[in-house]
Amino acid sequence: MSEPITRRKILVDYRIRVSRCEICGRRYFPPKPFCDVEGRRSRIRYEDYFYRKGLFYSGAVIRRPTNRFSYLGSFISCIVEFDGGVRTPGRITDIVPDEGEVDVSEFIGREVVPRFRRTYVDGESGLIYYSSLAFSFADDYYEYREYKPVKPSEGSEKPGIVGYGVYIPKFRVKNTNPAMGGGVIERAVPFPDEDATTFAVEAGRRALIHSALDSRYIGKCYIGSESTPYAVKPSASTVIQALELGEPYEDGFFTGGLDTQFACKAATDLFIDAVALVSCPLFKADYVMVIGADNSQAAPGDPLDYTVGAGAAAYIFGKRDVIATLDHYVSYTSDTPDFYRRDGEKYPRHGGRFTGEPAYFKHVTTAMKTILRRSGLKPGDISYVALHSPNIKYPVRAALSVGFTMDQIRPGLVNRYLGNLYSGSSPTALAAILDIAEPGDRVLLVSYGSGAGSDAYIFTVTEKVEEKRDRAVSVRSQIENPKRRYVDYATYRKWKEASSV
């Protein structure tokens, strides 16, 4: 496919854009500028189904796919019918059909929900194509929440977190060798049509749903990741287009955005920038989105190959309807080459035990101790600690050494079940805590990024947290979701490679 064709398809496929005749109500997909029935009298409005459910109308299990889709093996293609009768083609994702004949009629009439996924890629060096014409069954792993934006409150408060969303893929691999993984017992695995950008879109969508914020009010979007699928071409622009962040103008949006890289703290480093931006009179928008997203990479057989996970956490920062105010901040950096990946290399390398004492522990504990000292708070004043978790041993040891207890640490130790989400690691730990936090709770977040540095933040949870809670898809519910599926090590490696092309 060419670049111009891709751009034109993006405008329809990212949001499932449909045209509707206001006179007779007929809908058209792909959208067109007039109604077949009303002709010249047509009054066309455009709408989209990005947040809507549809019904499986019919389909087939594709056993002999086109070359473009051979990376998926067998899968289900379908026709989806939405409210108002409009139909679109689609593919059911995250399902591997049985080898025996599948009775497609059993799918007919089931509810499906759009997911933002890759369609396919043009080889190693061509474009990567994305679309929302990938669907999962509504009763599958992904819990559905309606997106109902509400008008933000008047006035402004102390800035902080307005909403958040975590996206963990459906599949898991178990660590069968207990000696490896440093306490990580199972990990999230991407389906072959996922990557860091699709994670970011899904997490961002959940953050918008959770905050109930109209996406047009967001004026900046940062994506922290060390596995963005393009070396040059921002994931941020894909996320902005898909989530329609910022005031729309022609076929673009008045929003800035960029991808950032600082190993596993690429996202948390921007939390302070987000808060600074919303407090800056020059910045005309009220909200900033920061996403930590990674399809964490590890060479086969490397110790990291027992810890890497996949997923994303998105945060919206602003000054209205804040669920957790940002009260204190410290960042500490040194040039410590403990973990790195040269440009063009597939997998990161690391210094083995050097990643511990002089790297992780030094930076994390320095940031942690400093923020306590500067804020005048003691470990006992903090309700929960969310830490970057390359494994389980490291964060526990670091937090205990500063005087925290397991009760403060445990709720954030979700990487035991998800693996190391790299840039999404400490943000996901923070989300797991916000899922359960009460108004007044103080939460300490400490990230770590190799290379190396740590950001420490102290948040205070507000009453708004409870009002928004039901709209979140909690981290715990994703960990425990009975629809999650396990794959073996070989499948995990195969899918990881496919999703990294």
Add this chain to the structure above:
Amino acid sequence: MTGRPYAAIIGAGRTRFGELWYENPESMVVKAGLEALESVEKGLHRADIQACYLGSFMYQVTNKLGLVPGYISRELGLNIPMSQTEAACASSSSALHNACLAIRSGMYDVVLVGGFEKMTDRYGKIVDDLMFAADPREFDAGFTFSGLYAAMMARYMYDFGKGDDRCRIALAQIAVKNHQHAVNNPYAQFRSRITVEDVFKSPLIADPVRLLHCSPISDGAVAVVLCRPEIARRYTDDPVYIVASQQATDHVSLYSRTSTVEIKATRLAVGKALREAGIGLKDIRLAEVHDCFTIEECLFMEDSGFYRKGEGWRGIYESIESFQGGKHIPYVGDGWEVFVNVGGGLKADGHPVGATGLRQVYECFKQMRGEAGANQVDVEGGIKYALCHNIGGTGGIANVHILTREVTL
């Protein structure tokens, strides 16, 4: 009352369908074309041909060819007007439609119509390339052509079969019947009999479609010679007249059509063709029908009006179950009997996409003149009218031609 025919068919030729490893697209067309010329009993020379109408679908990608008229000019040694029509699987019937209009316009007296496809030269990407005849978003959803027809079949079985196993069996019996019909067809790609059990044991391609529900990947070419009806007897004592040539179109995309269990273009084109020919469905005793997948033959039997919508599978099942003896199995209904795809259809004769529409005409021409040899169908009272039904893609276009030997000029 049959109106004035568009044209008379005075000759027809074809290649065998199958894997023709030693043929180029243009060499196949010339073989079929020369055979068509030589089949004209009272003689016809190349110089008598005033124009050529060609139909093909994928030559540009399978063989990196363009400007097909230039190739055919070189091969035939002619410098006459030629045009090439692309309408996916309905390419050559669309060329035939254009040829009919050209003769009726009075522009030409004698034209050659050809259809061809060379599918095996790019075996490794043919499944991808066939999707040119579908909507790009269907491709992006992972659909293959068999997948799209499987979606039709799944919905058909859901809406009308309602769990009745006879529906599933009927959709396999269509393949069994068409294979049986090809046994005595010397040009057919598959001349072997199969059973319903074979169909159900064949590999899954796109559930519920299995390999033996599908027409094959084929090479082949067909040509027919048309002339102005009034001069047909200069060339043959037994012309076959085209008394209806109708076309209807619908969305290229299956998902956006009103129904996925009806080919609307078929319904419209058959209706218009019958009205044009001034006959009723019951007058049709032979039909060459587009059976790229067995569900499509079933849909034709309903969309044409032979069976009511949703009851085609039952009619097919009962026709085949109650059949005794003979080499050709007719479909029967209330006061009618029609033989469908007596040469094996797309399923067994083969489906070189751009040649198929004319292959149907070739088959009817030979059958109506009693020239089908060992595969001659035995129709009580003879075949007064035959119908050719050719669709493109999943139903984005349908061409219907009605043929007869008896006209008043």
